[in-house]
Amino acid sequence: MLMPPFELHHPASVEDAVALAASLLEAGEAFDWVAGGTDVLPNYKWHINPKPHVISLAGIESAHALSPLEIGCMVPLASLTVANGVHPLLAEAAAKVASSLIRKSATVGGNLCLDTRCFWYNQGEDWRRSIDWCHKADCGTGADCRVIPNQNTLCVATYQGDLAPNFMVLGAEVVLVGPKGERTLPLHEFYALDGMKKNVLEEGEFLLKVVLPETALERTGSYQKLRVRDSWDFPEAGIAASWIQGQPESLALASTALESIPRLHAEEVAQVLQTDGMNGSALAKAVHKAVKPVNNTALPPRYRRSMVRTLTKRAVKALMGE
Numbered sequence: 001m002l003m004p005p006f007e008l009h010h011p012a013s014v015e016d017a018v019a020l021a022a023s024l025l026e027a028g029e030a031f032d033w034v035a036g037g038t039d040v041l042p043n044y045k046w047h048i049n050p051k052p053h054v055i056s057l058a059g060i061e062s063a064h065a066l067s068p069l070e071i072g073c074m075v076p077l078a079s080l081t082v083a084n085g086v087h088p089l090l091a092e093a094a095a096k097v098a099s100s101l102i103r104k105s106a107t108v109g110g111n112l113c114l115d116t117r118c119f120w121y122n123q124g125e126d127w128r129r130s131i132d133w134c135h136k137a138d139c140g141t142g143a144d145c146r147v148i149p150n151q152n153t154l155c156v157a158t159y160q161g162d163l164a165p166n167f168m169v170l171g172a173e174v175v176l177v178g179p180k181g182e183r184t185l186p187l188h189e190f191y192a193l194d195g196m197k198k199n200v201l202e203e204g205e206f207l208l209k210v211v212l213p214e215t216a217l218e219r220t221g222s223y224q225k226l227r228v229r230d231s232w233d234f235p236e237a238g239i240a241a242s243w244i245q246g247q248p249e250s251l252a253l254a255s256t257a258l259e260s261i262p263r264l265h266a267e268e269v270a271q272v273l274q275t276d277g278m279n280g281s282a283l284a285k286a287v288h289k290a291v292k293p294v295n296n297t298a299l300p301p302r303y304r305r306s307m308v309r310t311l312t313k314r315a316v317k318a319l320m321g322e
């Protein structure tokens with residue numbers, strides 16, 4: 001597992017980072033952003049789509065900013081604590097990511113921009129060669145998708161980040177910067193269904209920070225995570241819930257690790273609230289119906305989907321203090 005060579009760049013400001021990205025793009029040179037490196041560097045070691053250039057975001061001062069309503073992309077997950085003024089739901093979710101060692105390097109931006117995962121893809125180069133590759137890293141062979149064959153335009157690799165659904169239920173927005181300027185959009189509009197594209201970031205653009213509305217501070221929440229080993233595994237399914245206590249109409253539910261995107265279940269929640277009120281079983285049934293996991297993570301999709309009911313019921317019960 002030798003790291004392929006790449007040139008590492010260290011811009012010291014947002015402007016420098018964007019200018020550097022633009023000049024590499026103009027020269028036809030491919031690059032990746034790197035934050036904590038806990039995902040992208042292991043992938044490089046496995047020769048999974050390495051690039052000749054890597055741009056570190058660590059030198060950008062504003063990317064390290066941390067306040068209750070604004071979290072810079074370079075803030076380490078270990079800093080997402082209630083003592084640091086972070087919302088308790090985000091602190092709960094961050095504490096469930098990987099291990100304490102990884103959380104010291106892993107960042108908020110890296111977690112939200114995490115590559116999608118699949119057991120045909122997150123493997124060493126020799127392993128992937130032995131199965132003649134797959135569409136997401138086809139090494140120029142035009143290989144098909146191994147999970148859903150004969151649909152070569154789409155990858156259904158699973159998004160397995162823990163923070164996204166929790167930020168979503170608090171109403172978070174993300175600030176993106178790139179050669180075309182700055183834009184802000186709700187986090188639930190950030191993700192793209194194709195597991196290769198992953199999100200709506202354009203060429204040369206990066207996620208600078210996450211912003212929460214004032215109302216997030218009034219919300220209480222719960223995050224329920226299914227994983228193989230509690231010590232450090234990725235989520236196999238995750239349900240986040242939040243509400244303003246006593247106001248069912250404020251309820252928000254979001255899921256992760258069940259599809260190629262984390263998903264805010266606004267429509268399902270609105271429908272159930274109208275017909276059944278804040279009923280845990282009805283909400284669990286609606287979310288269960290909405291998600292469609294495929295067979296590409298450690299646990300079988302039928303089991304992960306069936307656990308969605310349990311996780312949703314637990315999350316809603318926790319909100320109601322039961």
Ligand SMILES: Cc1cc2nc3c(=O)[nH]c(=O)nc-3n(C[C@H](O)[C@H](O)[C@H](O)COP(=O)(O)OP(=O)(O)OC[C@H]3O[C@@H](n4cnc5c(N)ncnc54)[C@H](O)[C@@H]3O)c2cc1C
Pocket residue numbers: 032033034035036037038039040041042057073077096097098099102105106107108109110111112113114115160161162163201205206207208232233234235
């Ligand atoms: C053993 C192990 C267990 C893990 N368990 C979990 C888990 O339980 N839950 C979980 O959520 N994750 C888990 N992870 C994945 C990963 O460690 C975390 O998601 C981490 O938060 C990623 O952040 P990073 O800063 O290290 O990202 P990096 O590795 O630096 O980057 C990840 C990706 O995001 C891109 N990127 C980074 N920052 C930005 C930015 N600001 N703008 C645009 N693109 C950006 C990079 O180009 C790369 O594609 C685990 C990893 C390991 C090795």
Ligand code: SF4
Pocket residue numbers: 117118119120121134135136137144145146147148154155156157195296
């Ligand atoms: S879902 Fe298909 S294309 Fe995507 S990583 Fe898995 S096998 Fe490859």
